[in-house]
Amino acid sequence: MSAKGHAPASLPPHAVLEEAADWFALLASGHATDADRAGWRAWLDAEPSHRQAWGYLDRLSQRFEPLQRHADPAQIAQALGRPAALRKTRRRTIAAMVLLGVSGWAAWRQPLLREGVLALAADYRGQPGGTRQATLPDGTRVWLNAGSAMNLDYGTGLRRLILMKGEILVDTAHEARPLVVDTAHGRLRALGTRFTVWSRPESTLLAVHQGAVEVSPAQGGEPSVVEAGHQLRFTASQIGATEPADPAREAWHRGILLARDIPLSDVVETLSLHWHGHLSLSPAVADLRVVGGFPLHDLDRTLALLGDVVPIQTRRPFPWWVSIEAKH
Incomplete structure (x- = not known):
């Protein structure tokens, strides 16, 4: 998660990702009309960031597709907070690193890519999603x-x-x-x-x-x-x-997110480490100050508690996609 924008730094802005989620939900609903599909294609071609956001969402949905076939939404949400939910992700990432031989030294010189590869092989x-x-x-x-x-x-x-x-x-x-x-x-x-x-x-x-x-x-x-x-x-x-x-800095090993008058953006950045799906935050509420202790490994409970201390609401078009917005 980025400190501002509240999605990984390589992704489009929060608003574009939310537009992509709306289109994805409509097309997946089975109720989209020809006009809807034409509108989606026009949106997709309007900006490079739209196509980038769509690709990200499509890849993410495929990653969780096995869960969606065999569990109801509540079970999916519970699984997303457990380390076992994405064991295959690390194996897929390691396999993808073989492609470095194709992409070459230029790719390896990218610090984040190099760090990610070395971390996968760490002792x-x-x-x-856990400690x-x-x-x-x-x-x-x-x-x-x-x-x-x-x-x-x-x-x-x-x-x-x-x-x-x-x-x-x-x-x-x-x-x-x-x-x-x-x-x-x-x-x-x-x-x-x-x-x-x-x-x-x-x-x-x-x-x-x-x-x-x-x-x-x-x-x-x-x-x-x-x-x-x-x-x-x-x-x-x-x-x-x-x-x-x-x-x-010590409370996390006990499963506690301790916020002492910090921006909501910092809270969400920490929560994203313990959540396997997409967790994003609207820039409109990123600087709200938060005080309190919250469970690191129970996202639903933490979001409910946060809603009691700052004016936010959550949007969840899919079990694995959570957006935090200003409360209307």
Whole structure:
């Protein structure tokens, strides 16, 4: 999900996607007339973004077609919140990566594509739509948020975790070898601690819950030690200011989305990691402020709770398509 626009960054705007959903629902209803079909073709040809939106929706509907054949809408919605719902997706994606040999080096140089391929082959992956707990050989415990990926490199003198993407919570086991976490932006050295690392394309966020962590940017510079109860962001070249740690950075491993006066867009971005279907947000309500705690793995319940604290309504033309709009 993008921070603004509230659909993946490569997709057309929210309004165009909603138009595509309306056309799709009409054509799939069995009640479309010749005039309706002519109108759809005219809409499809009017803008490149219309054809792009239609292709996205068509691919998504095919992905969930087996579910729709064998379950009622309530069962589909329940399945969409479970990791098992899309196990085939990862296999299909891996198979598609074989095409890199055809598309060549130019495709591999795209950072998001490269990151996605490497994440699929990672030693540890967060479950799609859920979190995963892993106990490492030394007794260190790691929780991986949905969609996260991590590699492990334990040697005789160093315990090294490589966070490929996403977010992990680390509860460090004490032993002689130092434990470090590497991201694209630098290295974090645990100083007897419990901490969260969230790697995003533009920066890495470190939140320390117990003990302390030393931060060293990838391009050099003076390291900085972050004490318990604090967090900061850093890039490959600089370290940001320290601020109080956000409890939300630890609450997710308990299945709680903790919102402390944050934009609705941030809430939806987090929810999208735990939902297998399409979840989008109208720009008209993206900046509404949200406070409260919400269940990460029960989208229907969370949307109902959100409707009690901000003026929104949801639109669901298909079980796997949820749009959040301004309440009329």
